[in-house]
Amino acid sequence: MQTQYAMQDTTLPAYGHGRAPYRRVAMVASLAVFAFSACKDRGDDSSATSAWTPNRSDVVMGVPSAEVVNAIKATLQTRPPTMTASRWKYVERLYLAYDNVPLWLDANGFQEARSTALLRALLDAGTDAIRIDAYPLDELVSALGAVRQNKTPSAAQLASADLLLTSAYVSLSEDLLTGQLDPRSLEQDWHIAANREAIDSAVARSLRDARLDSAIARMRPQDADYTALRRALVRFRTVVDDGGWPAVPTGKAIKPGQTDAPARLAALRTRLRLEGFGTDTNAPSTGAGMYDATLAANVAAYQQHHGIVVDSVLGEETVQSLNRTAQYRLAQIAANLERYRWLPRSFGERYIVVNVPAFRLEAHDSTGVLAMKVIVGKEFEGRKTPVFADSMETVVFRPYWNITPNIQAGETAPKIAENPAYMKENDLEYFKDGGETRIRQKPGPKNSLGLVKFLFPNSFNIYLHDTPEQALFDQDVRGFSHGCIRLEKPAELAQWALGWDSTHVNTAMHEGEDNQSAKLSRKIPVFIVYATVYERDGRLYFGNDVYSRDDAMVAAVAGSVTPSETAVRQLSALRKLVGG
Secondary structure: OOOOOOOOOOOOOOOOOOOOOOOOOOOOOOOOOOOOHHHOOOOOHHHOOOEOOOOOOOEEOOEEHHHHHHHHHHHHOOOOOOOOHHHHHHHHHHHHHOOOOOOOEEOOEEOHHHHHHHHHHHHHHHHHOOOOOOOOHHHHHHHHHHHHOOOOOOHHHHHHHHHHHHHHHHHHHHHHHHOOOOHHHHOOOEOOOOOHHHHHHHHHHHHOEOOHHHHHHOOOOOOHHHHHHHHHHHHHHHHHHOOOOOOOOOOOOEOOOOEOOHHHHHHHHHHHHHOOOOOOOOOOOOOOOEOOHHHHHHHHHHHHOOOOOOOOOEOHHHHHHHOOOHHHHHHHHHHHHHHHHHOOOOOOOOEEEEEHHHOEEEEEEOOEEEEEEEEEEOOOOOOOOOEEEEEEEEEEEOOOEEOOHHHHHHHHHHHHHHOOOHHHHOOEEEEEEOOEEEEEEOOOOOOOOOOEEEEOOOOOOOOEEOOOOHHHHHOOOOEEEOOOEEEOOHHHHHHHHHOOOHHHHHHHHHOOOOOEEEEEEEEEEEEEEOOOEEEEOOEEEEOOOOOOOHHHHHHHOHHHHOOOHHHHHHHHHHHHHHOO
8 A cells, every 4th residue: 555656745725725736745654553643752741842831821811810720620511512522531631731721822812823723724624535514613713703802801701712722623633633434334344443542642742742733734644645645635626626527428338449429439538638547639549430549548547547357448337437426536535535544553664454445465664565466355245355453473384274164054065065076176175173064175286275374363264365266366356255365476475474585485385284384473463454545656546446335435525525515614714814
């Protein structure tokens, strides 16, 4: 999932303002403890020259500080309806840490640099596809206005303004750190949980940063994949604002060199060009109705970047994909920004990531990236590969395949009943497992696990393994397995994981004893993820939504890509407050 790009301009426009070119930026690779880059421990805060502390003057805009503190205490007793209980706990703990003094006010009024940094961050939340109309913004704008327009505000007004700024800060922080949606409510089969204590720490430590604008910015995922999606969001929002792209009329499947209606091919050229596939205009290179080599090559490029079998044919699946609206693609990008926020910020110095929709594994360490194709679980019969994380511990050479009871009952046993020679033909044998008669496949070239498997114990009984069916890796869409993940380059991964040379690994695979385990000297985090939009080699890809999980996500993030009237009004009011 992670690749390196040259650093370029990282400026993104405020939500709904301006246009930005589609550029990529360099990745900051990190990632097994949930350690946020926004809150790395830099030692004793009391000696950190950049640390911020709240003002403890005797008065706040002419009001005795003790009265303001008492008003803050009183206001904290009632949780506003716009705040969840967990977020309100963060607010309470922040004030408790500073003896309930104001966090955004000093003797003369608002600490302009810090309050403006927060308001600008709220305005920029749209570039992360974060929906802000659930934040207490109406109340915030009203409270800030009341203080700014009143030369002698009351203690209650000051307390209200300060608490609402803190509430907005906490809400935005948590959304940037862990996302806005609960994956469990969206049928995402997501089993990587957020670390609540780390969120609390990040919120508190970021507040103490003297450069609050930078601290808030660091709360979002700090890697090039996420930044690339933010830029793609800007680009596709521009396409949507400009009216989207034309639908490609349905019709017969056409191959290179064949002809079709000129109007259909003109619509196809325009549609491809608007997403960056080809620079040709509606004027064809040969004839108006000719599906020529140039147009077919652009279709092939589109197929490659959209999880479709690459055959250069304008077939039904390709037309359906082309006719996904620009609004839908925009929402897919927003959905995957949210998925990135669900992930931990630190995968460790050495780790493995499998992105299911990309059918790709990447093993990362300080020397670079080992990448390979993978085969994932089928999209039916309970064979979907879930999203989870665990740690690789063992490599097993020449393994047995212990056929699971459900596969044995549903697939293997019927085949044996139909063909008495099936067991011998497939190197199968019976064995006892806790008094139960099971079937396993003996080690060797016919074994479905191939000659090596990689174990990272988990409740899903999923692991990485070799396969004798290497020809399947030639397929563009690779959802064939029973849920486990087959590897294109198992020997190379064994070398990487164990630190062995190729001779040692090949001997163990082809000449070693059966079912021999090799323990890793250090466990390796393994992350199985589901990202349907991602960047590779400087180009945006819409991966194969092999388990049809995007529709629910697209519906859930709709409010972030098409702001509600409430959000538009709130954003306008915020801009007036910061003078933008």
